Amino acid sequence: xxxxxxxxxxxxxxxxxxxxxxxxxxxxxxxxxxxxxxxxxxxxxxxxxxxxxxxxxxxxxxxxxxxxxxxxxxxxxxxxxxxxxxxxxxxxxxxxxxxxxxxxxxxxxxxxxxxxxxxxxxxxxxxxxxxxxxxxxxxxxxxxxxxxxxxxxxxxxxxxxxxxxxxxxxxxxxxxxxxxxxxxxxxxxxxxxxxxxxxxxxxxxxxxxxxxxxxxxxxxxxxxxxxxxxxxxxxxxxxxxxxxxxxxxxxxxxxxxxxxxxxxxxxxxxxxxxxxxxxxxxxxxxxxxxxxxxxxxxxxxxxxx
Numbered sequence: 451x452x453x454x455x456x457x458x459x460x461x462x463x464x465x466x467x468x469x470x471x472x473x474x475x476x477x478x479x480x481x482x483x484x485x486x487x488x489x490x491x492x493x494x495x496x497x498x499x500x501x502x503x504x505x506x507x508x509x510x511x512x513x514x515x516x517x518x519x520x521x522x523x524x525x526x527x528x529x530x531x532x533x534x535x536x537x538x539x540x541x542x543x544x545x546x547x548x549x550x551x552x553x554x555x556x557x558x559x560x561x562x563x564x565x566x567x568x569x570x571x572x573x574x575x576x577x578x579x580x581x582x583x584x585x586x587x588x589x590x591x592x593x594x595x596x597x598x599x600x601x602x603x604x605x606x607x608x609x610x611x612x613x614x615x616x617x618x619x620x621x622x623x624x625x626x627x628x629x630x631x632x633x634x635x636x637x638x639x640x641x642x643x644x645x646x647x648x649x650x651x652x653x654x655x656x657x658x659x660x661x662x663x664x665x666x667x668x669x670x671x672x673x674x675x676x677x678x679x680x681x682x683x684x685x686x687x688x689x690x691x692x693x694x695x696x697x698x699x700x701x702x703x704x705x706x707x708x709x710x711x712x713x714x715x716x717x718x719x720x721x722x723x724x725x726x727x728x729x730x731x732x733x734x735x736x737x738x739x740x741x742x743x744x745x746x747x748x749x750x751x752x753x754x755x
Contacts, residue, residue: 460528470494476527483523488516493569510551513538517555531555537563542575571624577714579628583637586620590640593617598647609648610664617644622672626680626719629673638669674726681705681723688724704728 462473473495480497481490489500499516503509517531524531538560540551553560565574565581572582593616597609604612621637628634642657649660661668667675681688692702705724710716 480520480523483519484516485512485519487512498568506551509540510553513551513553517553517560521555533558533560537561537566539563539566539573539575541577571627578633579631580633582624582628583631583633587636587640589620590617590637593620594640594644594647597644601647601650606648610666613644613648613666617641621669622676625669625673626676626723629669629676630717630722634669634673641669677719677723677726678730680719681727687720701728 462469462476466472474492477492477497480492484490484499487501489502491498491500499520501509501512501516503512521531533555538551538553540562552562565572567573572585574581593613596616597612600612601609617640621641645657645660645664645666646652648664651660657668688705690702691699691704691706694706705728707724707728708721710721715721
């Protein structure tokens with residue numbers, strides 16, 4: 451069925467093949483409408499802005515000004531802000547009493563929330579990842595139940611394929627962010643249950659040999675492996691010690707570990723990536739830095755298994 455030709459004076463028609471590309475072109479100048487301190491993040495038709503202000507009063511002003519700039523751009527381009535899909539999330543430290551921040555636009559309040567889903571990750575205002583783990587646990591439990599259900603009828607290789615396609619895909623998404631949190635232990639317990647089910651072992655059987663026999667990384671090992679991959683693939687984001695100082699030390703070719711006292715930053719992928727990458731076996735690190743082997747990640751994965 452072919453639709454009739456018609457003129458489009460503004461906006462982008464939905465359901466077309468060129469729709470996503472035309473929409474990106476349509477909003478291409480949106481970042482220019484925002485103040486210099488505001489960081490815009492675009493993904494398809496989702497738009498997020500990040501504002502960093504230590505002072506609560508200045509944060510309130512920056513938020514109000516940003517929304518007014520956005521609203522002005524929307525009006526000039528014949529668009530409107532959907533308040534039902536617009537949320538405001540204020541990150542805060544539980545050790546400090548942060549004042550309540552409210553935003554209104556044309557006398558309409560912008561909904562403030564304590565958690566939001568961003569690119570598949572559920573983020574809360576304290577960045578402790580408990581909310582995200584609470585979201586994925588039922589999905590992992592369903593995967594565990596599915597494997598138990600089909601175990602009598604399929605081979606072990608098929609069970610492993612189901613594990614990677616179902617449970618592993620959920621468990622590994624964004625693991626470099628939440629893999630070090632306390633709640634990750636609950637995810638690991640589910641992983642052990644699935645591995646024992648695949649191997650047909652009882653609950654008290656040691657899991658160490660089971661993971662090794664299947665060639666599957668534990669959650670902790672996968673977290674380390676994912677961080678190493680992150681550092682290798684984004685080595686341009688890191689600086690070597692020799693570029694920071696001119697002293698001829700044994701660690702001059704290590705990545706520079708920035709000074710940080712904030713615990714959440716220390717548990718983040720950038721800081722933890724350097725912390726885990728530098729002490730890794732030197733032969734593997736050299737292969738990873740120089741990419742002298744076809745797949746340096748295979749060496750690291752075999753080491754972690």
